[in-house]
Structure formats: structure tokens, C-alpha cells
Amino acid sequence: MIIIGEKINGTRKAVAAAIKKRDSSFIQDLALSQVRGGAHFLDVNAGTHPDSEPDDITWLVNTVQEVTDTNLCIDSANPKALLAGITAAKKLPMINSLSGEKARIQGVLPLASQYGTDLVVLALDDNGIPKTAEDRLEIVRRLVGLCVENGLTEAQLYVDPLVTTIATDNQSGIVAFETIRRIKQEFPNIHLTCGLSNISFGQPSRGIINQAFAALAIGAGLDSAIVDPNDRELRNIIYSAEMVLGQDPDCMNFNQAFREGHIGSSKGVSGSYKETISRALQGLITTLQQAGVIDSTIISASDQEKQASKAETVAEESEGNVLEDIVESLVGMKKDRVKTLTEQALSSGTDPMLILDASRRAMTEVGRLFETEEYFVPELILAGRMLKEISDAVKPYLSDGTSEGPKKGRVIIGTVAGDIHDIGKDIVVTMLDINGYEVLDLGVDVPNERFVEAARDFKPDVIGLSGFLTLAYDPMKDTIAAIREENIREIKFMIGGGQIDDHIREYTQADAYGNDAMDAVRLCEQWINGAGK
Ligand code: B12
CATH class of the missing domain: 3.40.50.280 (Cobalamin-binding domain)
Known part of the structure; x- marks a missing residue:
């Protein structure tokens, strides 16, 4: 799920005041807290008078960029403000938004086309938001056609089906899901995003409604959302929904987010997880030192992290180093890295028995993490698969022909x-x-x-x-x-x-x-x- 953090928006009173006072630290705190919450993009919307908007957007972009290099999404209907934002941004930003309105097609599309930006596309036109999914799809078809003619790819487009509140129309959810489903069917490479909290506007207990809507919308094909990244309950729903929909291979996104404390009700275990990998490495370093495989000077410092990083720089190409990396990658569930490292170790002549020994040590640590409930069944399964790959790769190197x-x-x-x-x-x-x-x-x-x-x-x-x-x-x-x-x-x-x-x-x-x-x-x-x- 591509999260676009919604908080830096001048239509919110506190943000408007901060823009007016040029209160950098308020804006920077908002930016950083959203990044910590997992935002992939930060929406930047000055929401001010068209005359001052370009300056305000420029200030906002510069202010945010002082503290983070997270991608930005410049949000305005005003082409001058968009241009100011694009020019100020260090990395090519996303633009929010194009619609079927004549003025936007004339003002926004040329900018997106000229700079090649990603683009949010709204399913509305000069007649407003259509009531039916079919009519929204019709607008989206036309806009996608225009964007592609102007050099953008479908993958650069984030179509917003437009979510209206359930408080005034009990078909709002149904129409949104239907629009998402049909757009995804017709344009599988296009992203679908929305401001999903609109669904609950005017209702009590908005959070619960937003969560139900999010799960169903993800089921329909939503793969991005303009939300508050720090809404933990919503994050819980997003990660769970993606997992149960089969979009999270080996459940690793969910479990990793849990360990890092991003989801679930507990505070998370990131600190102890790091220590754990460090401990596994330390055990291996000691064994390798005793076996004379790595130089004892590499590990003279007492601090474990220092030891690991020193070993990395001093003995970049050494056998011990590759083995340490295998342990770290195996315990860290980095499947592709484990494969590459094993191949590298074998081709550079590392004793295959040492590779098996390192893997075994890593498995002991995986088992311990399972016991302490930092790892779960998916990690056991993935670790099992990784080890199987290692032993399959090692087998040909063990044989000396005696079996014949x-x-x-x-x-x-x-x-x-x-x-x-x-x-x-x-x-x-x-x-x-x-x-x-x-x-x-x-x-x-x-x-x-x-x-x-x-x-x-x-x-x-x-x-x-x-x-x-x-x-x-x-x-x-x-x-x-x-x-x-x-x-x-x-x-x-x-x-x-x-x-x-x-x-x-x-x-x-x-x-x-x-x-x-x-x-x-x-x-x-x-x-x-x-x-x-
Ligand atoms: C990978 C793994 C799995 C994989 C297995 C994949 C596979 N194809 O084998 C999967 C995910 C399927 C799995 C499932 C489960 N696992 Co499991 N698993 C592990 C894990 C992490 C590694 C085991 C391993 O392969 N080690 C690597 C090998 C190379 O180990 P090794 O001991 O060095 O092997 C050498 C020796 O044992 C010896 N050897 C082996 N066999 C023989 C035979 C003879 C005759 C001789 C002489 C020597 C010998 O030679 C080997 C090579 O040198 C261990 C944790 C651990 N610390 O071991 C848990 C662990 C064994 N699993 C455990 C559990 C609880 C489970 C599950 C019940 C989890 C669940 N809730 O579903 C299920 C049980 C399924 C079942 N019915 O068997 C527990 C067992 C606890 C217990 N005391 O009973 C462990 C210890 C994890 C833990 N700490 O809680 N698991």
C-alpha cells in the first residue's frame, strides 16, 4: 500500500497558521511524524490564496526537505503553485491532481507531461462527481487516454475514484468499490488511491467506518491511500487486509511491521530484534576466531556492533565475513541475499561445511526468536526454505566422487x-x-x-x-x-x-x-x- 501522508494541508487550521507564521518546526514535526508512521509520499497543500500559494508551496517544500527526503506530492488546483512546488522539490514530486475539468486539463496536464511526474487523476469533470461507477469510469478512460498521449505511463497514474460520505448517500461505498474494481480490471497497471476518511464524514465513530471501508476497498483493488499514516488502527487494517488478500509474500510485511511496532497492540520489539542478530553474529565470530578463520584483531573491541562492522571493513572479502553475512541475512529473513551470499561463498572456495555450520547457528537463533514470539510460523517456514536452498547449493561441493x-x-x-x-x-x-x-x-x-x-x-x-x-x-x-x-x-x-x-x-x-x-x-x-x- 502506497501511503500518501495527508497532514500538511493548509485547509487545516493549525497548518494554515503555521504557514502564515512561517513556523518551520511545526511543519517539520508533521513531516517527520508521518515519515515515522510509514508515509511513502507527503502531500503538500498550502490551501492559501492563489496569489500567495506559489510562495507558500515553495516555503513548505523547502521546509519539509530540510528534514526528510521522502517523496512529495504537490497538491493544488493552481498550475502556478504546482510549478513552484515542482521547481522547489529536489526529487521529482507527484502532482495532485488532474481531473476532467477543462481548466485542469489545460493547466495541470502540460506540467505533468513536461516534467514526467506521477499524477493523481480524479474521476470528476465540469459536471461534478458522477453518481454511477460507469460514468466515473468514462471520465477516467478519457483522462488516461490523454495522459498516455502526453507521454505518461499508466503506472504513473494514481486514479482517485472519489469517495463521498455514507452519511448522505448509502450507495457511496458501493459506487467507490465498483469504480475501483472496474478501473483495476481495465487498467491493471494504474494505481488506485483515495482520501478514504471522506466515507465517514458527518458520522460518529469515524475510525471504525474508515477501517471497514479500507479493508473492502483494498479487496476491490485500492493500492494507495491519502491518509494519516499515524492512524495505528487503520494501519492494522491495511497490513492485515493485504496479507489475507495474498499480497504479502510469506507474511513478511505484516510480521516485520509488527516487530517494528508499527502495527498490533503491543509496542513492538525492534530493539531486541537488533540485539538478537548481533548476538547470533557474536557467536559465529567467536567460533571463527577459535578456528583461526578470522583474525583475532578484528574482534578485539568489546562492543558487539563495533565488532561486526569492524569485521566488515577490515576483512571485506574474507571467508568469515561472508559467513557472518549469511547468518545475518538468514536471521533477518533476507531470502535473495542468502542465495547470493551462498553462491558467492561457494564460488570463492569457502568450506561448504562452514556454510552449513553458519546456517545452523542462524537456525538456532530463528528457533529462539520463535520461542520468544518475535518470530512466528511464516518465519520458520521461510527459514526452512532458505536453509533448504543452502543445503541444495552446498551438496555438489561436498561430493568427492566416493559415492560412486x-x-x-x-x-x-x-x-x-x-x-x-x-x-x-x-x-x-x-x-x-x-x-x-x-x-x-x-x-x-x-x-x-x-x-x-x-x-x-x-x-x-x-x-x-x-x-x-x-x-x-x-x-x-x-x-x-x-x-x-x-x-x-x-x-x-x-x-x-x-x-x-x-x-x-x-x-x-x-x-x-x-x-x-x-x-x-x-x-x-x-x-x-x-x-x-
Ligand atoms: C525450520 C523449522 C521448521 C520448518 C521445517 C522445514 C523443514 N522442511 O524441515 C517448519 C516451518 C515446517 C517447522 C514446523 C514446525 N516447527 Co519447527 N523449527 C524449525 C527450526 C527453525 C530449524 C530446524 C532446522 O531445520 N534446523 C537446521 C538443521 C540443519 O538443524 P541441525 O539440528 O543442525 O541438524 C543436524 C542434527 O540435528 C543432525 N541430525 C538430524 N537428524 C539426524 C538423525 C540422526 C540419526 C543423526 C545421527 C543426526 C541427525 O544432523 C543435522 C545436520 O548436521 C527449529 C529451531 C531450531 N533451533 O532447530 C524449529 C523447531 C524445531 N520447530 C518447532 C516447532 C514448535 C514447530 C511447529 C510445531 C510450529 C507450529 N506451531 O506449527 C511445527 C511442527 C511441524 C511438525 N509436525 O513437524 C520447535 C520444536 C519445539 C519442541 N521442543 O518440540 C523448534 C525447536 C522451534 C522452537 N524453538 O520452538 N519448523
Whole structure:
């Protein structure tokens, strides 16, 4: 949703007074608070007498630009004021607005065309606001045609279907939604915006009405709004509506806005989120330092943030640095960056095991954030997808061709009933495979009976059971008992997964447990080939 902050508007008494007194700090506070609220554009409307409007707009634009470089939307019907605003703006602003009125077509369109600005287009003409969606659409068709003829693209246009109050016409909402829907259908590249609080004018409890209207309008195709960006309840509705309409991939906009305290009823957690990423980095830095991968001088300072940024500048190209970036990006849910960094690390010869180790550390942090309710199921899923991509990318670099030779033994592996975590298990499968074992992977959520059947048919030397949930311990125990009961052959059992330790091993009656994929390989070497006995 493209938010156009509505507050700097001279038709509001306090703003008019500030313009008159040239009270910069009042205007700058308004600008900054809207930027903090998430405004993408700041509407600037002097609302003063046409003679002084160009000067007033110039002053407003300059005043706002002293404190923020947020895009501006110069709002006036007066071409001279618009020109003054465009000239004063450091970045090409949006213009608000063109309509089907003759004077605006003659005065505003040439300016938008000459400077190539984005443009708000109102669905009205010299006869006023049409009653029906069809008549509004007719005006919009004509104006879009004119704009395109004058060199603007459809994507530069923000059509306002015009919202009138429900207090005087109970069809206002319906007509607005219908107009939005039909414009979106006919011109999919055009943005749709509106001053949505108009819907509630003259009514009590305006906020509730605005929120209901916003959700329905977004459903119809609204993708921008001229609103007060600091209206938290409205923000809640906008983020939720976009998410439930499938416009928020992986729910990341919603969850990120929640963490930053922009939405929801709580105050947000941005501070602790930052600390968290810093903590994950610190752990990795210590490990890398101990392993001699990065220079200890890089991390001599005590402050964690200093350490991370110093490491970045001093060891720009180093292995440790790429790994730190992978951890930070994985914990920060930056999917594309994780992919790029992994490819970069692999092509520059970074040990693939170190990449897996860094990812694992990041996953531990993701899990911790999930526990503390800073992350939610979408983050777990996204983290899972990212890690899967990493392990897929790493696999070819792990293989040294040994998997082609004679097999050292047979191993069955699977994630036990009730558990669908398979990333760790897949890494175990890969490591066993490239170390020369014939592996039958039964997948996830594998019932006892399937293990028993496979144990009979495949004749394994070792069975590995994976599980990340506490709920996996009983299925592990039951699976081992069920296979032993069948007395098929001498089979060793190993278990592994996030929380598994010796206590769980004892509970499940497994022969051994492993903390990582190399443990699985070592156990097989020991049991099947007698190594390390
Ligand atoms: C990614 C993830 C998911 C993804 C899984 C995607 C996938 N395809 O695997 C999704 C989103 C699906 C998911 C779902 C859930 N998850 Co989850 N998930 C995680 C997370 C963040 C990472 C797990 C992971 O892949 N780690 C990376 C790998 C590489 O880990 P690893 O341990 O280093 O793996 C090595 C070893 O374990 C070992 N190993 C693994 N298997 C074996 C087997 C043998 C034989 C041996 C020897 C070694 C071995 O080798 C591996 C490679 O070196 C963890 C948090 C964490 N800290 O682990 C939570 C976590 C495991 N999930 C958790 C929860 C609660 C859930 C859900 C219930 C959430 C929900 N409310 O729906 C569901 C459960 C679904 C189900 N029925 O299984 C909890 C479990 C808590 C508990 N004690 O039960 C955790 C710990 C998060 C938390 N801190 O609360 N999750």
C-alpha cells in the first residue's frame, strides 16, 4: 500500500497558521511524524490564496526537505503553485491532481507531461462527481487516454475514484468499490488511491467506518491511500487486509511491521530484534576466531556492533565475513541475499561445511526468536526454505566422487511419525551418501510400520531416526522397540535432531545419538567398518 501522508494541508487550521507564521518546526514535526508512521509520499497543500500559494508551496517544500527526503506530492488546483512546488522539490514530486475539468486539463496536464511526474487523476469533470461507477469510469478512460498521449505511463497514474460520505448517500461505498474494481480490471497497471476518511464524514465513530471501508476497498483493488499514516488502527487494517488478500509474500510485511511496532497492540520489539542478530553474529565470530578463520584483531573491541562492522571493513572479502553475512541475512529473513551470499561463498572456495555450520547457528537463533514470539510460523517456514536452498547449493561441493565406489553398508533413515522437519535429516543423508553408504530415505512423518517393513526389505546395518520435536521421542522409542521385536537382524540404531541428547538416547533405547551429520557418518564407520572402535 502506497501511503500518501495527508497532514500538511493548509485547509487545516493549525497548518494554515503555521504557514502564515512561517513556523518551520511545526511543519517539520508533521513531516517527520508521518515519515515515522510509514508515509511513502507527503502531500503538500498550502490551501492559501492563489496569489500567495506559489510562495507558500515553495516555503513548505523547502521546509519539509530540510528534514526528510521522502517523496512529495504537490497538491493544488493552481498550475502556478504546482510549478513552484515542482521547481522547489529536489526529487521529482507527484502532482495532485488532474481531473476532467477543462481548466485542469489545460493547466495541470502540460506540467505533468513536461516534467514526467506521477499524477493523481480524479474521476470528476465540469459536471461534478458522477453518481454511477460507469460514468466515473468514462471520465477516467478519457483522462488516461490523454495522459498516455502526453507521454505518461499508466503506472504513473494514481486514479482517485472519489469517495463521498455514507452519511448522505448509502450507495457511496458501493459506487467507490465498483469504480475501483472496474478501473483495476481495465487498467491493471494504474494505481488506485483515495482520501478514504471522506466515507465517514458527518458520522460518529469515524475510525471504525474508515477501517471497514479500507479493508473492502483494498479487496476491490485500492493500492494507495491519502491518509494519516499515524492512524495505528487503520494501519492494522491495511497490513492485515493485504496479507489475507495474498499480497504479502510469506507474511513478511505484516510480521516485520509488527516487530517494528508499527502495527498490533503491543509496542513492538525492534530493539531486541537488533540485539538478537548481533548476538547470533557474536557467536559465529567467536567460533571463527577459535578456528583461526578470522583474525583475532578484528574482534578485539568489546562492543558487539563495533565488532561486526569492524569485521566488515577490515576483512571485506574474507571467508568469515561472508559467513557472518549469511547468518545475518538468514536471521533477518533476507531470502535473495542468502542465495547470493551462498553462491558467492561457494564460488570463492569457502568450506561448504562452514556454510552449513553458519546456517545452523542462524537456525538456532530463528528457533529462539520463535520461542520468544518475535518470530512466528511464516518465519520458520521461510527459514526452512532458505536453509533448504543452502543445503541444495552446498551438496555438489561436498561430493568427492566416493559415492560412486562400492558401498560400505546400508542405512535407513527417516523423520519419525508426527514430525516433518527434514532439513537436518537431508544433510545426514547427503553426508552418508558421499561417504559411501547406500541410504534409503523414508522421508518425514514415517510411521513405525513403514520402518519395520523397510528394515525387512532393505536389510540395513544401521537405522537412523530423526526428530526435532519433543513429540518425536515416543515415536522414536516405539519404532526402535517395534523393529527389535521383529528380530530381523543385527541393526544398530542412531537418533538425531535439534534437541536430542544422551538422556533421550537412553529413553528411546537407541544405541547412540549424533549432534550433526558427521556424527552419523562416524557412527556408521564405527559400527559397520570397525573404525575408531
Ligand atoms: C525450520 C523449522 C521448521 C520448518 C521445517 C522445514 C523443514 N522442511 O524441515 C517448519 C516451518 C515446517 C517447522 C514446523 C514446525 N516447527 Co519447527 N523449527 C524449525 C527450526 C527453525 C530449524 C530446524 C532446522 O531445520 N534446523 C537446521 C538443521 C540443519 O538443524 P541441525 O539440528 O543442525 O541438524 C543436524 C542434527 O540435528 C543432525 N541430525 C538430524 N537428524 C539426524 C538423525 C540422526 C540419526 C543423526 C545421527 C543426526 C541427525 O544432523 C543435522 C545436520 O548436521 C527449529 C529451531 C531450531 N533451533 O532447530 C524449529 C523447531 C524445531 N520447530 C518447532 C516447532 C514448535 C514447530 C511447529 C510445531 C510450529 C507450529 N506451531 O506449527 C511445527 C511442527 C511441524 C511438525 N509436525 O513437524 C520447535 C520444536 C519445539 C519442541 N521442543 O518440540 C523448534 C525447536 C522451534 C522452537 N524453538 O520452538 N519448523
